[in-house]
Amino acid sequence: MRKVRIEKLTENMVLAKPIMYNGQVLLREGCQRIDKYKERLEEYGIMQVYIEDKISKGIEENKVISEQLQDECKEDVKEVIENITQNKAVDMAKLKTGIGNIVDRVLTNNNTLVNLFSLKVFDEYIFQHSVNVAVISIMIGKKLNYKKKRLIKLGLGAILHDVGKLAIPAEILKKPSSLTAKEYKIIKTHPEEGYKQFEGRFDISPVARIPILQHHERVDGSGYPEELKGEDIHEFGRVVAIADVFDALTSDRCYRQAWSVKKTVDFIKEQASKEFDDQIVDKLLSFISIYPNGEIVKLDDGSQAIVVEQTEDAYRPKVRIFKDKDGNKLNNFKEIDLSLENNIEIV
Numbered sequence: 001m002r003k004v005r006i007e008k009l010t011e012n013m014v015l016a017k018p019i020m021y022n023g024q025v026l027l028r029e030g031c032q033r034i035d036k037y038k039e040r041l042e043e044y045g046i047m048q049v050y051i052e053d054k055i056s057k058g059i060e061e062n063k064v065i066s067e068q069l070q071d072e073c074k075e076d077v078k079e080v081i082e083n084i085t086q087n088k089a090v091d092m093a094k095l096k097t098g099i100g101n102i103v104d105r106v107l108t109n110n111n112t113l114v115n116l117f118s119l120k121v122f123d124e125y126i127f128q129h130s131v132n133v134a135v136i137s138i139m140i141g142k143k144l145n146y147k148k149k150r151l152i153k154l155g156l157g158a159i160l161h162d163v164g165k166l167a168i169p170a171e172i173l174k175k176p177s178s179l180t181a182k183e184y185k186i187i188k189t190h191p192e193e194g195y196k197q198f199e200g201r202f203d204i205s206p207v208a209r210i211p212i213l214q215h216h217e218r219v220d221g222s223g224y225p226e227e228l229k230g231e232d233i234h235e236f237g238r239v240v241a242i243a244d245v246f247d248a249l250t251s252d253r254c255y256r257q258a259w260s261v262k263k264t265v266d267f268i269k270e271q272a273s274k275e276f277d278d279q280i281v282d283k284l285l286s287f288i289s290i291y292p293n294g295e296i297v298k299l300d301d302g303s304q305a306i307v308v309e310q311t312e313d314a315y316r317p318k319v320r321i322f323k324d325k326d327g328n329k330l331n332n333f334k335e336i337d338l339s340l341e342n343n344i345e346i347v
């Protein structure tokens with residue numbers, strides 16, 4: 001199994017996972033000739049899908065959270081955010097249970113390297129992004145040796161971090177071109193607006209509300225709303241800031257295509273000492289797979305390969321070569337474990 005951009009769908013690819021939209025199945029697993037649906041999928045804002053083909057046979061994703069749990073939490077957070085924005089009664093218990101389930105999965109997960117990438121549908125972006133930011137934050141929290149109770153508080157703050165975004169007009173949030181100074185100023189109100197919505201609520205602990213207010217603060221003081229520096233930003237704020245940027249950059253947005261994990265990691269490392277807490281960046285880098293299973297990579301001898309499995313070295317996974325250095329398709333694929341090879345690298 002691997003994921004492909006819809007413009008690259010060809011006739012011999014079979015759908016490996018159902019395509020869902022608003023809880024409905026658009027196309028079933030096993031569906032053939034999905035290349036015929038390119039335009040329809042694009043209309044739904046679906047940019048990538050999971051397929052099975054000859055080169056990706058037998059490859060599994062290295063994910064921590066099942067699609068089902070991810071979906072359930074997405075529905076729960078959607079309900080909470082929509083209700084609170086409309087001043088309706090909010091049931092936090094359900095969301096807390098969902099976060100508790102994610103924490104349990106993270107605590108029992110023994111894979112050293114995991115894939116944090118998740119496919120998103122444009123309309124559902126904010127909710128899917130929220131769940132992913134919670135998962136990444138909880139993974140970082142585990143590396144910071146947080147106990148279960150603290151992980152739940154962190155996860156709750158992380159999943160709610162962008163609650164203030166629902167108060168921002170959709171035409172600004174979904175604008176494909178760059179924002180005017182005035183529009184940017186409006187966007188920048190979302191941390192405080194979101195924070196205020198949870199004021200005086202006793203069903204969420206004060207510390208769990210911090211990421212809502214502080215996820216755009218940066219350790220060099222260049223963030224907002226309070227331009228806090230270093231440890232004046234709560235650790236929860238510093239964790240969620242990194243999780244938020246990581247997931248946003250690896251997602252398709254209306255104004256740009258998703259970045260690869262490698263490109264995102266290089267960017268975050270570059271920024272690490274400036275905008276982010278570099279010790280927390282190191283925690284993130286200690287568990288993500290730089291080249292997730294199923295990703296197509298080029299090797300330095302010119303051949304092309306697909307990532308089969310993670311090894312102990314995040315930069316040197318096990319790969320399956322399917323095109324030789326002259327671009328010829330191979331009939332018999334060759335698998336090599338890059339962690340055991342010294343003279344071949346991914347470029």
Ligand SMILES: [Fe+2]
Nearest residue numbers: 161162190215
């Ligand atoms: Fe935000």
